[in-house]
Structures are given as structure tokens and as C-alpha cells.
Amino acid sequence: MSKIETGANTIDGFKVLDCVHSGAMARIYRVEYDQQLSHGKPDPGFPMVMKIPRMRHEDGAENLISFEIEQQILPSLSGPYVPKFVAAGDLDQLPYLVMEYVVGSTLEELMEGGLQDDPGNIATMGAAMAKAVHSLHQQNVCHLDLKPANVLFRKVGDQTRLDQAVVFDFGLSCHAHYPDLMAEEMRKAVGSPAWISPEQIVGVRGDPRSDVFSIGVMLYQLCTGRLPFGAPSTQGGLRQRLWMDPIPPRRRNPQTPEWMQEIILKCLEPVADRRYPSAAHLAFDLSNPDQIPITERGQQTHTTPFWTHFKRWLHAAGMHYQPSPLPQQQIQAAPIVMVAIPAHGADDATLYSLREGVQRSLGIRPGARLAVVTVVGSSLIGNTHAGKTEANFHRQHLSQLRQWAAPLSLGPNQISFHVLESNDIARALLTYATGNHVSLIVMGAATRGLQMQKLVATIPIKVAMYAPCSVMLVKQQLPFEHLADYEPPKPNLDDTDMDVFKYW
DSSP states (O other): OOOOOOTOETTTTTTEEEEEESSSSEEEEEEOOOOOOOOOOOOOSSOOOEEEOOOOSSOOHHHHHHHHHHHGGGGGSSTTTTEEEEOOOOTTTTTEHHHHHHEEEEEEHHHTOOOOOOOHHHHHHHHHHHHHHHHHTTEEEOOOOOGGEEEEEEEEEEEEEEEEEOOOOTTEEETTTSOOOHHHHHOOOOOTTTTTHHHTTTTOOEEEEEEHHHHHHHHHHHHHHHHTTTTOHHHHHGGGGTTTTOHHHHHHHHHHHHHHHHHHHHHOOOSGGSSSSHHHHHHHHHOGGGOOOOOHHHHHHHHOOOHHHHHHHHHTOOOOOOOOOOOOHHTTTTHHHHHHEOOOSOHHHHHHHHHHHHHHHHTTTOOOOOEEEOOOOOOOOHHHHOOOOOOHHHHHHHHHHHHHHHOOOOTTTTTEEEEEEOOOOHHHHHHHHHHTTTTTEEEOOOSSSSSSSGGGGOHHHHHHHHEEEEEEEEEEOOOOOGGGOOOOOOGGGGGGHHHHHHHH
């Protein structure tokens, strides 16, 4: 399609305004409803753009194929991490896509304006990208073309929000429930060479860990100003990432924290099984850098030895990746499980029962990560009893959480500990679960103040009512041999309401 004249064209009731982007595969125009020709369609409540593919004689077939893929996938997506779909044109008559015009800055523009050299900002941006990508994976879509030009950070007022990422351009994406047109039509690796994952190079599409790899490339760029594998233009150059490690970020930029290098190099593992099992796990680490165990990977500044690369090359020569299961199934196999431990008043029976509930949950989810959480009242922290500082108060509670978890015998990469401050325990737990894409909440069922529960919702009930995921309420129990010696606490009706709100 030749370039249309802006301001003078109306397409299917949309008045075409100025061109906001002209790329190799499509042009994007701002549009609005033409009041005379739109047949009374209501204002969607947000600005709109129209994407029109280039279809000149010299353009390849992949332009139309990728446009057809995006036209197929975008209407199926929802949530704040993608542009809202409005309308689409007939591919045989006039192909176009109308969608929300998200105001903001792309990661590419932010890089051109100067690197975000603050590790905190980089972590915030990375976590936002990972959460956006995880939302796609939950909808059985793998993006497969993540790069700085395809990630945008929303502008709110005059400020670009680094914690609000939007991904777009789904022309190379794969939806598990739709035919993979790109795989059917193109017999070579498709993707942007600098960001493409190793498995895509050998023809495997649909693995959500491919998107984790691409986020790792962008984090590497933000920390070093360089691409980890350059921008290869040949198949041989692309295949090198099947066995080669990049130069450690700390060697190129000594200011890169060890925890950041640990995250980046885990994302860039050549074999997908050694990366983060889901984008939610990546977002979790980026949001909780103090919980990341530093290994040799995070500390190294030397390059990988030649013989290590040579052995990997021999292995990669005959490498055949297996097709991945549905993205949703794959991320469900590696959930984030959260257990809420009462900060005060929990007896041995409660703590034992919570531990048993967690063990049962992790037993059927071997790839799960456990977040051990407690909520301490802000007013209580502010009151430094016996000369305790706020830091000491936190350390005390973290120590108690670690003691509780010790019998679980989980590795450092499988468990983390968090002390939250809030006077509204239920809200704090719900906010944490939502922000960290928790798949299951394990917490104790309220056993005190049973009479009052008929009138007032307890914390577990509140959490169960509004949780973004499944909730397991665990009742108190002790090992069989201790039952004879155990006397359950007797409810004190005089302080029932205090028990309900303080101790669940």
C-alpha cells in the first residue's frame, strides 16, 4: 500500500491524522472516529492509532504474514500490558489494525537519551517488562520479538513511569491455540538477530523462556551499553549463542552489582532449562535483589574458558530442542507459592500445620518458589521497645521466618523471606500476592474468636475473598504422637475482636 495522505483520508469511519511511525514493515497513523461516517460509534475513551502494512512490489511476503499474525493475536489479548484492540480491516480488501495509542517512551528512546545507569532503575524497568511478558504467557502467547523498540513505558502526566511497561508489535508472536503462520510460511529462524533466543535459532517457537532470554539481553544493554552477542547477520553468527557465554557485565561495567549480573547471566543461559522457569520468577528477583544468593556467576569478571565453549559446541552440533508445552501449562509448573506466617501469637500447632501445608503444595509443584511472608504493624515497628531499632526489629522477624522454614530444607534459589509493614494485614498480603504474581497463598485458618467470625470477616476470609489466586486455609494440627499432650487454646470472648484482627 502506498503512503496515504494524512488529514484527507477516511478509512472505514476512521479519519486518518498524522503519521507517528514509519517502519520497514508498516506505517502507523493517529486516527479518530469520523462523526459522519462512524455510524455513532462511541468514543473508546483513549487515543487511537491505525497500523497499515507496507505492501510494495519490493516488500517480502513476511510483511503480510506478520501483519496477519498480529491481526489474529491482538484481539485475544487483554490487560494493561498491551494496547487495547479497536478494529481490523479485511486482509483481502484493506488490511489495517486500529488500537490504543499508548503515550510514553520506548526503551530504545530511553537508551538513546542516556542509559538508566542506576541499578535500581534498571531493576524496576526489568521487573515491569517481566510482569508484562508473564501476562502474555498466562494468555498462551509468546512474543518472540522482544527488543527495545517493542517495549514502551507509559507516560503519566509529565513523568515516564519505569514501573509500567507495555509490549506491542506481535507480528512474530506465537499463540498456542492458533496456527503458527510464521512457522508454516518461513523455514528459517525469525526474530531480531541481537535479541533472538538460542532455541528460536534452531526453529523452536512457543517457549516462554525465549522471552526471558530477550529480557536478559535488554538488561545487559542497560548495564553495559553493549549487546551481549553483537548483531550477527549470518546463520553461523547466530548459532554461536547456542554454546557461547557473553562477556560478564561486570567486566564491561564494574559498577554493575553482583546480584544484577547473577540475574542477567541466568537469563542468558544457552539452554532454556537453566534460565528462569517463568517471567514471574525473573520479576520476583528483580523486585527483591536482597534475596538473591550470589554464586560464582554473579562474581566473575573473566570470560568462559575456550574448552568449556568447545565442549558446548560439540553438544550443540547435534542439538534438537523439543517443542514446548502450552505457555500457561509451563508457567503453572513453576508457580510462586506464598505462605503467610502470623507475626504474633502463633502457637506450635499453627506453625507446624503451615509447614505441613507448604510441604504438600511444593510436593506437587517441584519447580515452585516459596515466599515466606509476615506482616508487622507499622505502629509496632515505630515503637522501639527495649532500645531496638527498626532494622533490628526486621532482622528479628526475618530470623524467626528462617527458623520456621529450616525443616523444609529448600535451596537458597527456592525460598525467600519478607517482612511487610502495614496495619491492614489482609490488604498487605493481597498487595504482595498481586504484585508478585503469586499462584497459591497458604495461610492459617482463624481458630480464635469463632463466635465473632459470624459477624466480622477474619483476615483469612478477607484474603480468600479478594485473592488473585487460589488460597489454602490450613487448620491447626500436631503430629499424631503429640496430640495427647496438646490442649488447644480456649477462646476468650472478652478479647475476641483483638484475636481476630491481630492473630487471625
